[in-house]
Amino acid sequence: MNELSVVKSVVLVVDDDRIIRCLLRRAMEKEGYKVIEAENGEECLAAFQSLAPHIVLLDAIMPVMDGFTCCTQLQALPGGDRTPVLMITGLEDKQSVDRAFEVGATDFVTKPIHWPVLRQRVRRLLQTSFLFNQLEAANQKLERLASLDGLTQLANRRRFDEYLDQQWRHMAREKLPLSLLLCDIDFFKPYNDTYGHQAGDLCLQNVGAALRLALKRSTDLVARYGGEEFAAILPNTKIFGALHIAETIREQVKALGIAHAKSTVSPCVTLSLGIACLIPMPDVSSATLLKAADEALYQAKARGRDRWCVSSEAATKAIAVGDSIHLG
Structure with a gap:
């Protein structure tokens, strides 16, 4: 962990003894940490939610709410299960130590506090947490890229493929319709041959x-299906909603005005679209909708291209919107 990360680390000190809190504050500030x-x-839980500390130094025995109960409730808060908790306790019996780890404490030190040990454990826990968060962020980035x-x-x-299967199962449980659009850029190979791959x-x-x-909706997904093909889940x-979206897509792509001298249907790039809509059944594969x-x-x-068509199963429910729109 670099020095900038150390200086920016926030330590939440929780103890009912004002003198102990003061000593802990001085020791932590001497290391360059910000202390609350x-x-x-109860005050610990409130401070954690509002200030998001990087580590919690938590006394085990306190009035109002003891450290064991507090640590348990910390785990349920956003980020609580990823924030290290160092339990500070005068209890050294095996039962108390086991209980501290059972409620989610990352480590513990006993009173009277051995200050060099405390400083090293705090630094180690912060470093481990920092590296874990970096690794988690890197993994999330890799997952997004994948x-x-x-x-x-x-x-x-x-x-x-993942999202289609996921939504197929979800819509089957809820008995709700799932629509799918497949879109293909018209005469894309001649476009590439004429204007180049760039x-x-x-x-x-x-x-x-x-x-x-x-x-418009966060639950809708648009994907590059392959080559010049796109898909929307x-x-x-x-x-009727799928028809409206398909026509909007067709119009917006045509409105881009991308010149296409080799197209036989329009002087600019256009799309052909296929629409399907089903209420999924648990014993039927999502491949049915795709087909x-x-x-x-x-x-x-x-x-003739530059239009959308509806699958035969949904055709009787569809309404033609204009001359360039035809049912399959």
């Missing part, structure tokens, strides 16, 4: 950004 104080367990498409920064195919990458990024803007969305959306996408391409 509490007289009992779920993202490097080019478009949308969810990748791996994340799409322009093709930029096109994919711009189309991906347009899809992301079209989805819309939990708890009926067919329906893929068939609808095939129909959209067969009918």
Whole structure:
């Protein structure tokens, strides 16, 4: 742990004895820590929630709420199970020591306090906590990167598959509709051949950004499905809502005005979309929804592209919105 981290560390000292608190404050401030104080367990919990200390020095025997009860309740607070608690106690019997660790204490020292030992244990606990938090942050970053498409920064195919299965199970439990859109950039290979792969990458990024803007809810997921294909998972969305989103996406991509001289349907880049909507059943795979959306996408391409089509199962529920919109 570097010196800057030491100086910025906040130590919460909890003891009903004012003299002990004063001695602990001086010892900790001498090490460069910022110190806050509490007289009992209740004050400790309040201070922890408002000030988020990096470590808690907690007396075991206190009025109002003792350290054992306080430590138990600390574990239930946000961040409480990751913040080291050093129990300070005059009790040295095996039962008290075991109880301290059972309620979540990270370590303990006995009274009278051996100050060099206390300083070293505080530093070690802070360093371990700091390194653990760094490792956790790095793992979270790796997990995010593993779920993202490097080019478009949308969810990748791996994340799409995970989320589709997750939402399929969730919607099945709740008996709610799940909608899926599959989108394909029209004539993308001729676009790449004409303008080059660098322009093709930029096109994919711009189309991906347009899809992301079209989805408003945090539960909706847009992903790069593969190549020039994108997908959108819309939990708890009926067919009419999916139609509206599909048309919004189609219009927004066309409004980008990305020139496409080799397209036979428009002078600019367009999308074809397939729409499927089902209320999932526990004994049916999410592949059923995927297959329906893929068939609808095939129909959209067969009918001339730059349009969306609905899977045959949902077609009777759909309403055509305009000349460029056709049911599958």
